[in-house]
Amino acid sequence: MNLIELLSEDAFLTKAENISLQPLNWSLARAKGVEVLIRREDLIDEYVSGNKFYKLFYNLHAAKEAGQKQLLSFGGAYSNHIYALAAAAKTYGFNAVGVIRGERPKQLSATLRDAEAWGMKLHFVSRSDYRERGAEDLSALLSSTYGEFFEIPEGGANSYGIQGTKVLGSAIYRQVKSDYTSVCLACGTANTLVGVAAGLWQVGSDGKVLGFSVLKDSGIDGAQGLGSQIIHHQKSTGDVTSNWRLINGFHGGGYGKKLPADMLKFMHEFERESKFKLDPVYTVKMCWGVAQLLKKDYWPRGSRLILIHTGGLQGRRGFNL
Ligand SMILES: *Cc1c(COP(=O)(O)O)cnc(C)c1O
Numbered sequence: 001m002n003l004i005e006l007l008s009e010d011a012f013l014t015k016a017e018n019i020s021l022q023p024l025n026w027s028l029a030r031a032k033g034v035e036v037l038i039r040r041e042d043l044i045d046e047y048v049s050g051n052k053f054y055k056l057f058y059n060l061h062a063a064k065e066a067g068q069k070q071l072l073s074f075g076g077a078y079s080n081h082i083y084a085l086a087a088a089a090k091t092y093g094f095n096a097v098g099v100i101r102g103e104r105p106k107q108l109s110a111t112l113r114d115a116e117a118w119g120m121k122l123h124f125v126s127r128s129d130y131r132e133r134g135a136e137d138l139s140a141l142l143s144s145t146y147g148e149f150f151e152i153p154e155g156g157a158n159s160y161g162i163q164g165t166k167v168l169g170s171a172i173y174r175q176v177k178s179d180y181t182s183v184c185l186a187c188g189t190a191n192t193l194v195g196v197a198a199g200l201w202q203v204g205s206d207g208k209v210l211g212f213s214v215l216k217d218s219g220i221d222g223a224q225g226l227g228s229q230i231i232h233h234q235k236s237t238g239d240v241t242s243n244w245r246l247i248n249g250f251h252g253g254g255y256g257k258k259l260p261a262d263m264l265k266f267m268h269e270f271e272r273e274s275k276f277k278l279d280p281v282y283t284v285k286m287c288w289g290v291a292q293l294l295k296k297d298y299w300p301r302g303s304r305l306i307l308i309h310t311g312g313l314q315g316r317r318g319f320n321l
Helices: 009-017 028-031 051-065 080-092 108-117 128-130 135-144 159-176 190-200 226-237 263-276 283-295 313-319
Strands: 021-022 035-040 070-075 095-101 122-127 182-187 208-213 243-247 304-309
Touching: 009 051, 009 159, 021 159, 028 035, 028 182, 028 304, 051 070, 051 080, 051 135, 051 159, 051 190, 070 080, 070 135, 080 095, 080 108, 095 108, 095 135, 095 190, 108 122, 108 182, 108 313, 122 135, 135 304, 159 190, 159 304, 182 190, 190 208, 190 226, 190 243, 263 283
Parallel strands: 035 304, 070 095, 095 122, 182 208, 182 304, 208 243
Antiparallel strands: 021 035
């Protein structure tokens, strides 16, 4: 199979530069005297949406440089990463394998249906097997079934992912320099938080990147906690910066769970006012978290917030939205 040309790095940087910061119509923020701008990364590509566009870019180049024609990664039934990977693989002529948690259901989710239609091979692994997927037997099974592949971790969360999301942070820096109070984004693995913080890092700047965790048990402390994963990610790239903070408590019951009624109501109101859509797994929780902090006067009047819409709108289909 011939690989068609990947997007060049110049074209990638230009795409990042071309996402504008839009003023957000939000009466709550107005009432609190806080300016809110939003970067609509959901608009960067129809299928390779939001932060996944950034996280995949250098992974695809690394695969190509390694001479690999097949990509393999991991995810759940509504994974934005699997969806983006399948779309990118189709566009650029890679073979793709998606290792999916759970038994193959009678009816595939809309996400997996699309991924399969785009040519991704779906390999289902029971939940207990999946937990052990680092184990050599799964690895050996995948190799003997699919041959050679370039492996991308779940969510695209590796140093190439950080290299890509650093471009997002740098693009914001060029747009606002240090003239902002907080940059806010939703966090799963926090790989994007690390990249964005690295791109925005300026010694002496007070600007902080706030990562709203969508996980119930992300626990800031401890070896398994998201905070230590962040340090680990940072060490893997050498960009050890201190301009970030994790915000917990706005996960709405946990990852991918049905939204609580108050959060769902908030989502509809926010969408009506802002005139764009949120996704139910990530961006709604960041916006909900920002709303709760605004109500508590977390930011003084005159503050300037930048929200990153990390995309993922295809995931609405799993929630009948
Ligand atoms: C994957 C995803 C995230 C989380 O990104 P991490 O780098 O894992 O923190 C946030 N928002 C959306 C819409 C996503 O699809």
